[in-house]
Amino acid sequence: MAEVTLAGISKTFGQTGAVDNVSLTIRDGEFVVLLGPTGAGKTTTLRLIAGLEAPDAGRITIAGRDVAGAAPATRDVAFVFQQYSLYPHLTVYENLAFPLRSPARRLHDAEIDARVREVAKMVRIDHKLQNRSTRLSGGEMQRVAIGRALVRKPAIYLMDEPLSSLDAKLRAELRLELKRIQNELGATLLYVTHDQVEAMTMADRIGILAEGKLVQIGSPREIYSNPANLHVAARLGQPHINLLPQGLLPGCNAPAGTKTIGARTEHLEISASTPGNAEIDWIEHLGDQNHLHIKVGEHKLVTLADPYLAIQRGDRIDLKLRNPLYFDAGGQRLT
Numbered sequence: 001m002a003e004v005t006l007a008g009i010s011k012t013f014g015q016t017g018a019v020d021n022v023s024l025t026i027r028d029g030e031f032v033v034l035l036g037p038t039g040a041g042k043t044t045t046l047r048l049i050a051g052l053e054a055p056d057a058g059r060i061t062i063a064g065r066d067v068a069g070a071a072p073a074t075r076d077v078a079f080v081f082q083q084y085s086l087y088p089h090l091t092v093y094e095n096l097a098f099p100l101r102s103p104a105r106r107l108h109d110a111e112i113d114a115r116v117r118e119v120a121k122m123v124r125i126d127h128k129l130q131n132r133s134t135r136l137s138g139g140e141m142q143r144v145a146i147g148r149a150l151v152r153k154p155a156i157y158l159m160d161e162p163l164s165s166l167d168a169k170l171r172a173e174l175r176l177e178l179k180r181i182q183n184e185l186g187a188t189l190l191y192v193t194h195d196q197v198e199a200m201t202m203a204d205r206i207g208i209l210a211e212g213k214l215v216q217i218g219s220p221r222e223i224y225s226n227p228a229n230l231h232v233a234a235r236l237g238q239p240h241i242n243l244l245p246q247g248l249l250p251g252c253n254a255p256a257g258t259k260t261i262g263a264r265t266e267h268l269e270i271s272a273s274t275p276g277n278a279e280i281d282w283i284e285h286l287g288d289q290n291h292l293h294i295k296v297g298e299h300k301l302v303t304l305a306d307p308y309l310a311i312q313r314g315d316r317i318d319l320k321l322r323n324p325l326y327f328d329a330g331g332q333r334l335t
């Protein structure tokens, strides 16, 4: 595995800026997740590294080698796409073996066989090796697609929302497995998603992309607790961070220039009180937790609560802030 660097990479398509001056190092053995809304430039970044697009400006190195002008096949990367893209006429075994059969590799059949069986076990598809790839469930097909990337040991794995077409249960399962496999292999991996749970649970570092720019990069904890601006704060956290005007709630010590207060569940203190400064507008019961919808005058906010909290719709409460996040008029974080 190897380190991959992007230095000042930009790419436009006609009038559309897709990637704007992005600099990023994916360290050897690191799992980096690019998180951003649709159109943020995530896929384009992967395609630039793979050599499927050429940058307008900037430099990409893979294992220390400048890859400008190098064809995709010579870049030593493995790409997993959102859709399974398996060879339908081949068995699972042959799909997995395919990348190893290239004449340039000159691998013996015994070596290929050993590697295919090893990877099939890793992605837990070893019991279906002789099945036609079309006779598999969606989750199994995606395991094979991931396995087909893993049979090779490239400098970097590039994965573009590989779990997004699966149902929630399978996604959660494969998320864990992918992280385990990456750990076992010590693989360098750049993974694109717009799913914050995937980013939080798998990444060593998360890079937040917005309109082609890398707005912030850091560990999941850093990005969650220390967002650089409103955009980043709004990308992580469930329910979404509440954005309130300065002065609406008591209990904060806002620095000069504060325009907006960012309050997540852990930044809010609730106590039953009449008359109180807020009212419970609605309660959503999710089983293991409740979402409390709270009205403060004209403003509405949402917070998580213990399902055993003795509170009902229409109750008056006292709502106070506890070390919330502060943002200026331009949306930049103030500390």
Ligand SMILES: Nc1ncnc2c1ncn2[C@@H]1O[C@H](COP(=O)(O)OP(=O)(O)OP(=O)(O)O)[C@@H](O)[C@H]1O
Residues within 6 Å of the ligand: 013, 016, 017, 018, 019, 036, 037, 038, 039, 040, 041, 042, 043, 044, 045, 194
């Ligand atoms: N081949 C292309 N031709 C023209 N415009 C393109 C092309 N590829 C991407 N774009 C544009 O570049 C911008 C970034 O696209 P990109 O696919 O990288 O975003 P993304 O973050 O991966 O989005 P998504 O989550 O929807 O996949 C978008 O505005 C998109 O329309």
